[in-house]
Amino acid sequence: MQSTTLSSLPQSIQHSLFTKKITKLTPIQSQTISPILEGKSLIAQAKTGSGKTLAFAIPLVMKIKPNNTNPKILILTPTRELALQIVQVFRYLSKDIPNLKIVSIIGGKPLRTQVTSMCHGVDIIVATPGRLMDHLFRETLSLKEITTVVLDEGDKMIDMGFYDDIDSILKHTPKQAQVLLFSATFSQKLENLTKTFLKGAQSIKTDTVHHEDKITIYGITSNNTSESLLQALWQYKPNKAIVFCNTKDECNLLQETLKNNKISSGVLHGGLLQHERQEALLKLANGSTRILIATDLAARGLDVDNIDIIISFGLPPNKETFTHRIGRAARGDNKDGIALLIYPPHKVSQALELAPKLKSINLHASAQTPLLTKLQTLAINGGRKEKISAKDILGALTKDVNIPFGAIGKIDIFQDYSYVAINKEMIKKAHLGLSNGKIKGRKFKVSII
Numbered sequence: 001m002q003s004t005t006l007s008s009l010p011q012s013i014q015h016s017l018f019t020k021k022i023t024k025l026t027p028i029q030s031q032t033i034s035p036i037l038e039g040k041s042l043i044a045q046a047k048t049g050s051g052k053t054l055a056f057a058i059p060l061v062m063k064i065k066p067n068n069t070n071p072k073i074l075i076l077t078p079t080r081e082l083a084l085q086i087v088q089v090f091r092y093l094s095k096d097i098p099n100l101k102i103v104s105i106i107g108g109k110p111l112r113t114q115v116t117s118m119c120h121g122v123d124i125i126v127a128t129p130g131r132l133m134d135h136l137f138r139e140t141l142s143l144k145e146i147t148t149v150v151l152d153e154g155d156k157m158i159d160m161g162f163y164d165d166i167d168s169i170l171k172h173t174p175k176q177a178q179v180l181l182f183s184a185t186f187s188q189k190l191e192n193l194t195k196t197f198l199k200g201a202q203s204i205k206t207d208t209v210h211h212e213d214k215i216t217i218y219g220i221t222s223n224n225t226s227e228s229l230l231q232a233l234w235q236y237k238p239n240k241a242i243v244f245c246n247t248k249d250e251c252n253l254l255q256e257t258l259k260n261n262k263i264s265s266g267v268l269h270g271g272l273l274q275h276e277r278q279e280a281l282l283k284l285a286n287g288s289t290r291i292l293i294a295t296d297l298a299a300r301g302l303d304v305d306n307i308d309i310i311i312s313f314g315l316p317p318n319k320e321t322f323t324h325r326i327g328r329a330a331r332g333d334n335k336d337g338i339a340l341l342i343y344p345p346h347k348v349s350q351a352l353e354l355a356p357k358l359k360s361i362n363l364h365a366s367a368q369t370p371l372l373t374k375l376q377t378l379a380i381n382g383g384r385k386e387k388i389s390a391k392d393i394l395g396a397l398t399k400d401v402n403i404p405f406g407a408i409g410k411i412d413i414f415q416d417y418s419y420v421a422i423n424k425e426m427i428k429k430a431h432l433g434l435s436n437g438k439i440k441g442r443k444f445k446v447s448i449i
Contacts, residue, residue: 004033012096013058020092026051027206033059041179041201043194045186048327050206052182053089056150061093063148066100066123070145073124074173076132076166078156079297080106080274081281083126084414086152090124100124104415105141107131108274115140129157129165136172146173154183158190170197184327185320215326215337218361219351225342226257229313231363232340233263233291233371238308240284243293244325245313251293254313258291262370265291279379279419279449286410286421288377296321304328310339315350322354375409376427378434380418381445388413392440393420401433419449 006014006025017023025033028046035042036059046052060073077083083106094100103117105127111134118141125132125141135141149170151157157166170179179198183190194201222228229243245251248269258265266280266289277297283289285304296316307328316322326339341358343351352358382388390411397403397420409421422430427448434446 003030005030009033009058010062013061013093016093016095017054022054026055028052028204029055029058031204031206032056035202035204036060036178036180037062039178041198042181043198043201043203044180044182045204046182046184046206048184048324052152052184053086056152056180056182057086057089057093060124060148060150061090061097064094064097064100064123066097067121069121070142071103071122071125072145073148073150074143074146074169075124075126075150075152076129076157076169077126077152078128078160078162080108080128081268081277081297082153083128084278086126090126102126105131105135106274108277111135111138111140129162129169132169133165136169143169143172144174146177148178148180149173151179151181151183154181154193155185155187155190156183158187158193163189163193166193167196184324215339217326217339217341217355217358219348219355219358220340220342220361220363221345221348222342223344225313225344226254228342228363229254229311230257230261230263230368232311232342233258234368235363236309236338237369237371239287239290240304240307241291241309241311242284242304242307242328243291243311243313244316245293245295246316248295250313251295254293258293261368262372263291264289264371264373265293268292268294268297270295270297275417278414279377282412282419283377283449286377286412286419287375288373288409288421290371290373296325308338310337312339312341315341315343315347315354319354374423375421376424377449378420378422378427378431379447379449380420380434380439381416381447382439382442383414383416383418385415386440386442386444388418388440393418396434396437396439397422397430400437401430403430403433 028044028050032042032044032055075086077086083104087102087104090102101122102124103122105114105125107128107130181198220228248271251267251269255265255267266283268277268280284292310326310328312325316325341351390413393411397408398405403426407423407426412419431446431448
């Protein structure tokens with residue numbers, strides 16, 4: 001099988017990857033790029049955190065020829081967060097391709113707004129199955145010119161009950177379309193789908209398990225799991241951590257507990273509005289939040305760098321869910337990770353079934369010190385649609401508001417909103433200055449989140 005190296009990619013893509021500190025392709029990337037460029041359908045299986053998004057995004061950006069008519073590439077993914085993340089990946093890879101139009105079709109956003117975004121044509125659609133079905137039912141979108149369909153995190157979409165939707169969507173695409181299925185695990189239902197729509201597809205399977213020498217898993221047996229979680233956080237003092245819960249109510253209660261103990265945290269679950277979910281993840285990534293408390297909505301595909309520790313608060317429902325949770329702890333080929341499993345004494349046997357080489361640990365946190373952040377985030381009610389760039393925001397802050405460059409953190413630009421992390425000591429000055437001033441000659445609503 002022909003393998004692709006980073007040095008063989010176009011210079012523009014190499015540069016985009018270097019800006020993200022990517023200097024080497026992962027096994028799933030090196031093995032899938034060539035067959036995708038050749039137009040072959042693929043069934044690709046690789047573990048969580050192995051770089052599956054770039055594995056299909058790189059060759060599709062190399063192949064696409066923008067013409068802004070009916071879409072040519074369709075990417076289906078289980079969650080809104082993952083869809084928005086994939087859009088961002090395609091945008092940074094394709095920044096040197098003029099007139100390439102990428103649209104996200106997800107729930108939580110008005111249908112009318114999405115129709116307006118597509119009215120002058122679109123090249124790439126990234127969608128969740130349910131919302132895409134809404135558009136197909138209303139005939140506001142045609143898939144008749146699709147040349148490539150990507151089913152990303154296929155097993156998760158099946159788990160979430162989207163089998164029939166995926167079946168219907170694929171039947172709306174041309175029979176000759178290239179189909180690319182990427183998944184960490186394969187259920188029987190997913191196998192059935194491949195027999196229908198991926199007959200003769202090439203199968204590529206790289207490392208599909210998380211090696212125990214990469215992730216150290218510690219078990220904490222406790223009659224007071226909330227107190228043990230606090231002790232673990234005080235002991236490890238993570239800059240970035242994800243705590244997984246089994247229910248959204250549990251997430252909300254834990255956040256209140258952490259707040260009462262002066263620990264910076266946010267929540268991510270299906271009960272939040274779309275912008276709340278997006279902002280919770282963004283604040284963890286830019287350093288405005290230290291602890292993200294999440295349901296398994298966050299366990300698939302979401303890419304946040306430099307996670308110090310993963311904590312399962314209570315036992316997950318099955319081994320597969322646990323595998324995807326701890327996969328956040330060691331993303332990429334050269335990263336080690338730590339995962340904690342907190343559970344009551346009567347569930348020791350179930351814990352060992354999930355992690356047979358579970359190690360014990362003694363918690364010995366001393367002072368109950370606050371775990372806060374030095375950064376806070378400003379949200380700006382304007383984004384890519386208003387032609388705002390990171391350079392525009394940086395210029396407004398440093399030149400017009402006189403915020404020191406060193407006090408400005410990560411800047412994220414989305415279609416309708418922009419976000420910038422600011423040192424807390426400067427946050428009020430930055431908020432007031434941007435609220436009263438202008439960015440790129442225009443006034444925008446600015447808020448502290």
